[in-house]
Amino acid sequence: MNETHDPQHDAAHDPAHFNKHVRGYLVVGGALFACTALTVALSYVDFGSREANIIVAMIVATVKAGLVAAIFMHLLSERWTIYRFLLLTVFFVIGLFLLTLLAYHNPIRM
Amino acid sequence: MEIPYTLTARPDTGLYNAKIGIWLFLASEVMLFGGLFSGYVFMRLGSEPGYWPHGLLNVPVGTMNTFILIASSVTVVLAWASLKMRQFTQYKIFMAMTILCGAIFLIVKLTYEYPQKFQHFGVYIKKDALVKYEDYLGNNYLKAKNLSPRVEITGHLHNKEALTDPNVKEYEIALDEVNAEPTNPQSDRPHFWPKPVTEKIATIEKSDVQYASVFAPRHSSYFAIYFTITGLHGLHVLGGVLVFIYFMLPVSTRLYRQNPEHLANRVEVAGLFWHFVDLVWIFVFPLFYLL
Numbered sequence: 001m002n003e004t005h006d007p008q009h010d011a012a013h014d015p016a017h018f019n020k021h022v023r024g025y026l027v028v029g030g031a032l033f034a035c036t037a038l039t040v041a042l043s044y045v046d047f048g049s050r051e052a053n054i055i056v057a058m059i060v061a062t063v064k065a066g067l068v069a070a071i072f073m074h075l076l077s078e079r080w081t082i083y084r085f086l087l088l089t090v091f092f093v094i095g096l097f098l099l100t101l102l103a104y105h106n107p108i109r110m
Numbered sequence: 111m112e113i114p115y116t117l118t119a120r121p122d123t124g125l126y127n128a129k130i131g132i133w134l135f136l137a138s139e140v141m142l143f144g145g146l147f148s149g150y151v152f153m154r155l156g157s158e159p160g161y162w163p164h165g166l167l168n169v170p171v172g173t174m175n176t177f178i179l180i181a182s183s184v185t186v187v188l189a190w191a192s193l194k195m196r197q198f199t200q201y202k203i204f205m206a207m208t209i210l211c212g213a214i215f216l217i218v219k220l221t222y223e224y225p226q227k228f229q230h231f232g233v234y235i236k237k238d239a240l241v242k243y244e245d246y247l248g249n250n251y252l253k254a255k256n257l258s259p260r261v262e263i264t265g266h267l268h269n270k271e272a273l274t275d276p277n278v279k280e281y282e283i284a285l286d287e288v289n290a291e292p293t294n295p296q297s298d299r300p301h302f303w304p305k306p307v308t309e310k311i312a313t314i315e316k317s318d319v320q321y322a323s324v325f326a327p328r329h330s331s332y333f334a335i336y337f338t339i340t341g342l343h344g345l346h347v348l349g350g351v352l353v354f355i356y357f358m359l360p361v362s363t364r365l366y367r368q369n370p371e372h373l374a375n376r377v378e379v380a381g382l383f384w385h386f387v388d389l390v391w392i393f394v395f396p397l398f399y400l401l
Contacts, residue, residue: 015195022191029184036176036395040169043400044302050401057396064392072187072385079124082133089137093144100148104155 028071035064117371132379136386143390146339150397153331160259163332164401165288165300166230166325171223172399175215176391179347182211183388186354186381193374198366205358205377208384212351219344227325227333231267233281239318246285246312248292257298263289263314266307267324272316281314281322336398343394346387353380 039060047053070076075086114120115127123130154162189204235243240261244250247260267273268282288297290308316322323329327337356362357377366373 018191018195022188025184025187025191029180032180032183033177036173036180039396040173040302040400043396044299046299054401057401061392061396065389068183068385068389068392072183072388073382081123081125081130085133085137089140093140096141096144097148097151100152104152 024071028067032064032067035060035067039064116375117369126375128375128379129382132382136382139386143339143342146335146342147393147397150335150339153335157331160261161330163262163330166227166264166332167336167399168223168226168304169300169302169399170304171218172395175218176395178211178215178218179388179391182208182215183385185211186377186384190374190377190381193366193370193377196370198363198370201377202358205354209351209354209358212347212354216344216347216351219340224337229266230264230325231281231283231322232262232264232325232329233283233314233322234262234320235314236318236320237261242318243312243314246289246292248297251293252298255298260288260292263312265289265312268311273322279316281316281319283312283314284308285310285312339394340398343387343390346383346390350380350384350387353383 039057042056042060043053045053047056075082113127117126119125120127120130185204185207189201189208192198192201192204235247240247240249240259243263246263249259252259263283263285265283265285268284269278269280272278272281284307287294287305287308289312290310291297325333327334357373357380362373362376365376
């Protein structure tokens with residue numbers, strides 16, 4: 001058995017501590033609802049071109065994703081081990097999308 | 111044998127093992143969905159003007175499902191917080207709400223959204239025949255307004271035998287409003303509320319049709335990637351719901367009695383997975399329904 005006593009462990013189920021968190025989760029949930037309504041509303045606004053509308057929608061979606069990741073997934077205060085995983089993931093995902101763009105700009109089209 | 115570090119942090123990682131495991135899994139999931147989304151980008155960039163459809167999905171239903179999924183993300187994190195506060199009844203309520211949300215999402219998708227698509231029918235008109243069907247396409251009007259051309263006529267197929275009988279030389283389609291009144295400015299952009307199919311029936315000769323299909327994956331690159339991504343996403347929702355049901359069974363109640371922190375950790379990692387599923391939907395919804 002390698003389980004050791006964690007001093008934070010006892011504080012972890014202090015109701016007052018979690019009541020504060022619960023309020024935060026509800027606020028974030030409300031913000032996500034509002035952002036969803038905003039995304040739908042903005043998609044019926046003409047920003048001049050389809051590309052502009054896509055950029056606006058993706059900005060709102062990224063804000064929503066950021067809220068979910070930071071608050072619900074506790075990434076605001078996570079260990080470095082997780083951040084290291086995620087940095088590598090971001091690196092490889094960017095690589096994946098760059099490969100797609102390379103393929104798109106390939107001058108030899110089928 | 112006892113599995114180590116299910117409760118307390120492993121000294122070298124600073125985390126209990128399941129958390130490391132779920133994050134590694136989520137990293138691989140990011141690559142999986144990333145590959146599909148980059149496929150979406152590639153196909154969309156490569157499509158000719160008019161060949162990437164808009165307004166074919168039901169926006170109010172999609173919006174409702176987005177709200178449902180966000181609500182379930184809130185309830186699962188509240189279920190976890192309830193366990194941390196040692197309020198087991200409250201935990202069960204929030205967990206039941208999460209399962210309910212996931213189930214509603216799947217039911218709406220499988221019994222309403224998908225079947226509705228399979229009833230809809232579209233014909234892509236050959237380029238040299240587009241002029242012949244100008245009354246349904248309104249391309250001169252669209253060109254004057256600098257909008258993308260229309261190359262497809264959609265609606266409900268009236269003579270179903272046209273799909274199988276080679277002697278039937280034409281499709282009879284009860285038109286969607288966009289093709290019934292193609293020069294109505296209200297049809298320039300998709301509507302929020304989907305319009306029902308009109309009474310107007312168009313007869314389209316098969317020899318003028320480049321390709322005809324119901325709104326199934328074979329219809330277009332758009333529906334192919336739509337069904338692939340939402341199908342895979344739906345499987346993830348199903349997987350999450352099954353795990354949450356396990357967390358409601360007596361086996362989990364026993365675990366709570368023995369060691370509440372152990373169940374809290376399980377709920378936390380399953381919750382991380384669930385938030386990821388929500389996160390994917392946050393991008394799926396605008397990319398397929400709205401843009």
